[in-house]
Each structure stands twice: as C-alpha cells, then as structure tokens.
Amino acid sequence: MIFSNILHVCLLLASAARSAPFSPAVETDYDAIVVGGGPAGLAATSGLARVRRNVLLIDSGEYRNDPTRHAHDVLGFDGVTPAWLRFAARQQVSDYGTVSLVNGTVTEIQPQNNNTFFKVLAEYPGNKSVSFTTRKVVLATGMRDILPSTTGIAENWGKGIYWCPWCDGHEHADQDLGILARLDSAVTSVREILTLNTDIILFVNGTDTPANRNITEGKFPGWEKYLTLLNVKIENRTLASINRLRDGATPYADPSLPTHPEHDLFQVEFADNQNPILRNAFFADFPSEQKSKVGENAGVQLYGNKLAADGAGGLVTNVPGIFAIGDANSDNVTNVPHAFFSGKRTAVFLHVQIERENSVAQIAAVGKRNVQNNDLQTLWRRMNEPDDVTFAGHTFDMLS
Numbered sequence: 001m002i003f004s005n006i007l008h009v010c011l012l013l014a015s016a017a018r019s020a021p022f023s024p025a026v027e028t029d030y031d032a033i034v035v036g037g038g039p040a041g042l043a044a045t046s047g048l049a050r051v052r053r054n055v056l057l058i059d060s061g062e063y064r065n066d067p068t069r070h071a072h073d074v075l076g077f078d079g080v081t082p083a084w085l086r087f088a089a090r091q092q093v094s095d096y097g098t099v100s101l102v103n104g105t106v107t108e109i110q111p112q113n114n115n116t117f118f119k120v121l122a123e124y125p126g127n128k129s130v131s132f133t134t135r136k137v138v139l140a141t142g143m144r145d146i147l148p149s150t151t152g153i154a155e156n157w158g159k160g161i162y163w164c165p166w167c168d169g170h171e172h173a174d175q176d177l178g179i180l181a182r183l184d185s186a187v188t189s190v191r192e193i194l195t196l197n198t199d200i201i202l203f204v205n206g207t208d209t210p211a212n213r214n215i216t217e218g219k220f221p222g223w224e225k226y227l228t229l230l231n232v233k234i235e236n237r238t239l240a241s242i243n244r245l246r247d248g249a250t251p252y253a254d255p256s257l258p259t260h261p262e263h264d265l266f267q268v269e270f271a272d273n274q275n276p277i278l279r280n281a282f283f284a285d286f287p288s289e290q291k292s293k294v295g296e297n298a299g300v301q302l303y304g305n306k307l308a309a310d311g312a313g314g315l316v317t318n319v320p321g322i323f324a325i326g327d328a329n330s331d332n333v334t335n336v337p338h339a340f341f342s343g344k345r346t347a348v349f350l351h352v353q354i355e356r357e358n359s360v361a362q363i364a365a366v367g368k369r370n371v372q373n374n375d376l377q378t379l380w381r382r383m384n385e386p387d388d389v390t391f392a393g394h395t396f397d398m399l400s
C-alpha cells in the first residue's frame with residue numbers, strides 16, 4: 001500500500017514535470033480575441049495562426065471601404081473588389097486549425113486580475129449574447145467617415161467621389177476634378193493630386209472667409225499665387241446637391257488588369273440655383289471618428305480621435321494586454337498595406353509577450369514563488385528590450 005502511494009506520487013510528479021513547461025500563466029478560452037475583421041484584424045489573425053495561437057476573430061462586417069468599386073495599391077491584389085480581398089484572406093486564414101472567425105459585435109471588454117486576462121462580451125446574430133475569456137485583445141475596429149448631409153455625397157461615396165489619390169485617383173486621371181473640403185484643406189489637397197489632374201475647382205462650400213484665409217496662409221504661405229499659377233479656381237457658393245449624370249463603373253473591364261478609367265459625370269447644384277458646374281470626379285477631405293467605443297470604454301486612451309498605440313511595444317495601448325491596429329490606431333496611416341503591417345506587428349509582439357508571461361509563471365512555479373504585480377509590470381516594460389526579437393527602437397513609454 002505504502003509502495004503504491006509512493007508510486008502514485010512519483011507518477012504525478014513526473015507528469016507535472018512533463019506538462020509544467022507548457023502550462024500557460026493563465027487558463028483562458030483564447031490566447032487572443034481580435035475585434036474587427038477588416039484587413040487589419042485578418043492580418044493579426046494570420047500572424048497568430050502561423051504560430052498556432054488560439055484566436056477568435058469577431059467581426060460586425062461594416063467595412064470602411066465597402067462603398068468603393070475597387071481596392072488599389074494593395075500589391076498582388078491591385079484592383080480587386082474589397083469583398084474579394086477579404087474573401088481571399090478569410091479563406092486562407094481559416095485553413096489554420098487554431099483560428100475561428102465569427103460574425104458578431106463585441107459590446108464590452110473587461111480587464112481581469114490586473115490585466116492578466118480579459119472577459120469579452122459580444123452579441124452574435126439572432127440576439128445571442130456570448131462571453132469569452134482571453135489573454136489578449138486586439139482592437140481592429142476601424143474608423144467611420146462622417147459625410148456631409150449634402151444630397152449626392154453619401155449616395156456616390158467611393159464611386160466617383162473618393163478620398164485618397166492612391167485609392168482611386170488613377171482611375172480619374174486627366175479628368176475635370178473637384179475638390180470637396182474646407183478652404184485650408186482644399187488648397188493643400190491640390191499638391192497631392194497634381195500629378196493626376198490639372199483642371200481643378202475647389203468647392204469650399206462657404207469656407208472662403210477672411211479668418212480661413214489666414215489659417216490657410218499659415219499652413220501654406222503663398223497659396224493664392226500658387227492657385228493662380230496652376231489656374232485652380234475656388235467656388236465658394238453653398239452646395240445644394242451633387243447629381244450623378246453618368247455612371248463610370250467598369251464591370252466588363254479585364255479583371256486581370258489593376259486599373260481602368262472610370263468616366264463618371266456629375267452636376268454640382270448650388271443654393272442660389274444659378275450656373276451649375278459639371279465635374280467627372282471629386283477628391284474629398286471629410287472628418288472621421290472611431291467606429292466603436294469598446295476600446296475607449298475599456299480604458300484605452302485616445303490620441304486625437306485615434307486609439308493611442310505604442311509603436312515600440314507592438315502597438316500596445318495604455319491598457320497592458322489591449323493592442324490597437326489598422327485605421328483606428330494613432331499611427332495616423334489609413335490604408336490597407338498599413339492595416340496588414342500593423343496587424344502583423346501586433347501578432348509578433350503579442351505572441352512573444354504571452355510566452356514571456358508563461359516563462360515567468362513557469363519559472364516561479366518551479367521555485368514555488370507567486371508572480372507579483374510588479375513582475376508583470378516589469379514584463380510589460382521588457383517588450384522593447386534592445387536584444388529582444390521584438391526590439392523596435394526607443395520611443396515613449398505608454399505604461400508609465
């Protein structure tokens with residue numbers, strides 16, 4: 001009997017010794033929950049899948065570039081529809097065994113036990129409430145464009161009225177262009193678009209005032225001479241509507257080629273009902289806001305209207321364990337290549353960080369010592385050590 005008890009204890013110890021090196025610091029449903037399934041969230045999920053992290057991606061499916069005809073300047077995919085790009089990415093990512101992609105909306109993120117893990121609450125279609133635990137959270141929640149109420153802008157957004165030269169400028173090159181923006185921003189936008197268009201009118205919608213002229217002079221000294229030189233006109237009348245006269249969509253164009261001219265035609269009407277103006281396309285500058293408040297509600301600080309993320313810490317926010325990527329973060333870069341890059345960046349840091357935490361707990365377990373709060377703080381500071389695989393240079397410390 002005594003012999004059998006001793007044997008049992010020995011077997012238990014041997015089994016503990018075998019499993020200890022692999023036991024995580026905290027047991028949770030997932031290593032990471034990614035909130036948002038646009039290009040940023042999909043890239044983070046891919047990076048985590050490649051190292052067999054157990055990941056859940058929850059996506060409410062309202063993508064920023066949904067209205068546009070084609071996604072451009074995405075190497076290897078230049079000119080595909082945004083939906084095709086996401087489909088191809090989802091298909092590839094879901095081939096990895098440790099990943100789940102679901103439709104739903106994350107409603108709350110609750111940090112637990114000094115941020116060692118999080119509880120994530122979500123609504124699935126059909127009013128089904130769910131909750132999961134996770135070691136880390138990746139916010140890939142994107143931005144929402146705040147479009148003016150002028151008739152015709154929201155209706156034609158992404159289809160002849162576009163927001164960035166790299167996205168859709170080439171398709172409207174050498175056409176008669178309008179710029180829709182406040183005076184100061186319209187003037188600086190001219191410099192961005194000149195290699196594509198030279199017949200340009202600025203539709204500044206009543207913002208050509210003495211005060212705004214001063215602001216513009218501060219931003220761009222000599223701007224009036226510059227506009228005269230380029231023969232760019234300012235139209236200050238209040239906009240009433242932008243009406244489509246022709247659709248420039250190219251559904252029958254060769255899909256193997258990245259770009260085809262899009263010959264849209266619009267008529268701009270003004271509040272005074274006089275002299276409408278024809279334009280083929282518009283380059284616009286409108287404000288935007290966070291698509292979701294879940295990050296902010298969990299304590300993530302904003303930098304301007306973006307989720308403040310530390311580039312040297314894998315885009316971690318001020319809340320250790322919560323990362324922010326893609327359009328929503330404070331890199332202030334809003335395009336698909338950045339969404340991919342930032343997702344990958346966080347995936348690498350997050351993966352290494354989890355294993356750092358595991359190693360501290362595993363070593364402590366062998367020495368029978370509890371992991372203290374300050375051990376965890378030190379660990380988060382170590383995310384950017386010079387000899388580490390994740391070292392990204394020295395920047396500001398968001399955790400102090």
Ligand SMILES: Cc1cc2nc3c(=O)[nH]c(=O)nc-3n(C[C@H](O)[C@H](O)[C@H](O)COP(=O)(O)OP(=O)(O)OC[C@H]3O[C@@H](n4cnc5c(N)ncnc54)[C@H](O)[C@@H]3O)c2cc1C
Nearest residue numbers: 036038040060061062064065072106142292326327335336
């Ligand atoms: C009209 C237009 C055209 C564009 N064209 C181009 C282009 O040609 N090339 C280019 O490089 N860039 C283009 N862009 C920019 C590009 O769309 C963005 O940079 C890119 O979509 C950012 O990806 P993201 O994953 O950060 O955000 P998004 O693609 O916006 O994805 C965010 C996702 O998170 C989801 N979400 C938000 N909150 C929650 C929540 N609480 N729970 C679950 N899910 C949530 C949203 O529903 C959405 O599905 C364009 C933008 C616009 C507006």
